[in-house]
Amino acid sequence: MPNALEISSITVVASAADDDSAARDRPITGNDLETLGVSDNFLAASGFEAKIGQAALLPEQSPLVIAIGLGTDELSAADIRTAASALWRACAQLESVTTLLPLIAAPALGAEVALQAVIEGLLLASYRFDELKGAPEATSQLNQVTLVAPDGVDGDLVLARAGATAEAIALTRDLVNRPGGSLTATQLADEAVAVGESSGLEVELWDRERLAKEGCGGILGVNAGSSEEPRLVRLTWRPEGESRATLHLVGKGITFDTGGLNLKTFEGMKEMKIDMGGAAAVIGAMKAIAAHSPDVTVIGTCCCTDNQPGPTATKPGDVLHIRNGKTVEVLNTDAEGRLVLADGLSLATEDQPDLIIDLATLTGACLVALGQKYAGLMGNDEQAISRVQTAARQAGERVWHLPLPTEYRKQLDSQTADLSNIGSGRFGGTLIAGLFLQEFVGDTPWVHLDIAGPVTTDEIEGEFTKGATGFGVRTLLEIATGW
Template sequence: MIDASEAVTAVNVSTVRSVPKTATAVGYAVATKGSVARQLGVNRSSLSANGFDGKVGQTLVVPSNDGIAVAVGIGDPDELDTNALRDAAAAFGRCAAKHADLATTLADVDGVDPAEAAQAVVEGVLLASYRYVGLKTADDAGSKLESLAVVAGSKRSKGAELGAATGQTIASAAAFARELANTPPTYLNAKDIADKAVALGSDAGLTVEVFNKDQLEAMGCGGMIGVNRGSTEPPRMVKLTYSPRNPKGHLALVGKGIMYDSGGISIKGGDAFHQAMKMDMSGAAAVLATMSSLKALGCKSKVTAWLMCTDNMPSGSALKLGDVLTMRNGKTVEVLNTDAEGRLVLADGLSLAVEEGVDAIVDIATLTGAVLGALGPDIAGLLGTDQSFVDQVKESSERVDEPTWQLPLDRKRYRKLLDTPYADMKNIGGPYAGTITATIFLSEFTGDVPYAHLDIAGPMKIDADTGIYSKGASGFGTRTLIDLACNFTPPTA
């Protein structure tokens, strides 16, 4: 199988003072007001006559002798920010998709820090260019992009060079998360993703530990063992540790890694949602991709991550309704829906994170259909036990333009919905407030450690090319977690 994320990493990204002659597609920033780059060969009235007014993400192709020049809208110059530049760059990358060698002046604009501008532009072009190839046999299945020249004047070039490198690292990580989630489950099981983690560990400055089924059972990880019971594929838990010198805090990441989710004996219907269940490991993919980038980005926080990986399959040995599991922290759980399995494997990971003595924990999971009903396909649910830490996650999501919306973690009203006469709690809370009750369940395993939960069931996949996203797995959450780790501050009591 061809790994399209490697193509993103392999793009030759450079920072230059002027457009190189090798570029066959050049994107020029055009705002809704102000001057128009003379290199476009057209003036504002000509642009307007062709329906182009400079709104963010608009493009207009002007043929030239050596290729194409592209007018790229960046909106009102007084309101320009990095998110607008990222969107504009994505529009340019998509418009120039038939060209291998691109250049753009999008980062050479007033009002945005040069490093931040270049980072956003590189992220936009590279992520929009990503195309999953997988098992396709057509020669033109992948991206054609080979080089990207970021044009910046002398006063901005140094900052732009740093930002461009950061942008490629982050784009490569997000593309890696997409690649993992797009891969068919036959080609990526729990053992496979563990092998990938081990393979990247040394170069990424990570200590990697892999735990097999026997070890998980000996550790008392009843959630992992229970969910795996119906599968012929053994589970794997992967612990990754990034330890810089003199860390400013210790953050834990826990990712749901259900490599394929049939629902178990509470089997899913044969609908489009079931067809996407190879992506039920998108949380673990985002965490692994995040960890792969921290050394290159010079992250100053210690970060420990757990990937909780297994299939959820129906068989004669699968979990039954009414079974009671004993989790890593000793709590007992009655299973009344085997399709509410993500919270069972996360519970063991969260328990281990608490034992590690971390300053805060965030988990990420394609956890509930309820969040899709509440927030739609574009916004992730955000809940937590510590508002200052939830605010950090929220700020990171806003900086990278991965939208989240905070829902209330209302234990007073809804914890009783998890009560059962047969165990400490049950794994479902009823027909309503499903995202809230699921997070309340998870919070039972986080002790007094500040905790935030990201439910990405809505934005885990994209149905059509748009902005920086290509049809298929989105890699959503990767850039949020990277930003959080690199800007993490231990919450204060």
């Protein structure tokens, strides 16, 4: 696993009376700074204000005591993950630490939620991607973490759930962090199949021949210039008892996007290994969902290919035949993600699910509009939109509802085909892309998440390290388990 802290290093106890750890923490709110017993000069010099994510080593304490900020507002699970992450970074070079975070946060969040948040924060803050380094550096000496939780909490159960969630998010980060040369479409599909088989999911794999037989012209059109075969993977979780609903997840899996014949610039292309972030989130979510065993059916579809400018590549002006029978004039080969999703969404509607959610690093326009911390959310059903918004808020993942203006639909009109893959105007590219996708879901409740921004981060912040974030996994898991 890519997490430096192993789940086996974490112990849950109800009391720290006999603890002999090298360090202990002191979780504290911004309203209680005076109770730390340190001088104003120390607080000023350290910059410690007890904000969420702050940590400070208190002077002249044996064993060591590390103050952990809890802010001044009502606590959320995301806040506790951030606080636990700060503890990890402060203690990474120590051998052991005992934390009261689960105990302190329990009244606000509930004992199990608080404990799970602490475990996930510790594990995910320790994530590193070093599988391609010749000599990976040691990142931590910490091999024993003792968590003090309220008496009566099932520590083993919470450890298992938190470990499964952190492992799924770490897997998603790994997939997004891998270069396109190390993760082709077939390799991404193989990763999905391996997850399905190890998690007890139903697995279905479509190769190029099967995609052609099934009429998936969007995926095949994007793949036309590549020497690598495309793949479509379907993973299905079915509960043992009666299923209360069916949820279908669809992920864009462009393992590297050159732009095709509408070739990207160097600046536009250098980060395009991340263009399969939607499929990675679906794979990670399916792994986590299987571990949590919700009483709903969940299907995850990953549409996998790269987008290359080979001699047989789709040309601007070519027309593709999508699975649902509609035809698309390709006016820009760099608007390829919506083409593979068109097939994936068409297939998803055939299952008649209660909700379809697609995730895609779809438009640079969304990144321009919302920045790197928010995903754009669009949909055709207010109840479905509200459900995803609520789940994202509970998961601590930021989304922002954007409209699908009917008056913009005419920009997708084509004289040659049923519609074109880009709009005729310069502006509103994220909304135009959403309107395009809406053409392939019919009346099925559907939500689209454009995760171009939050799929990666340039900062070490909270539970995140630089690189892939694993965005989307928590929200999808929250929807499945909270239905």
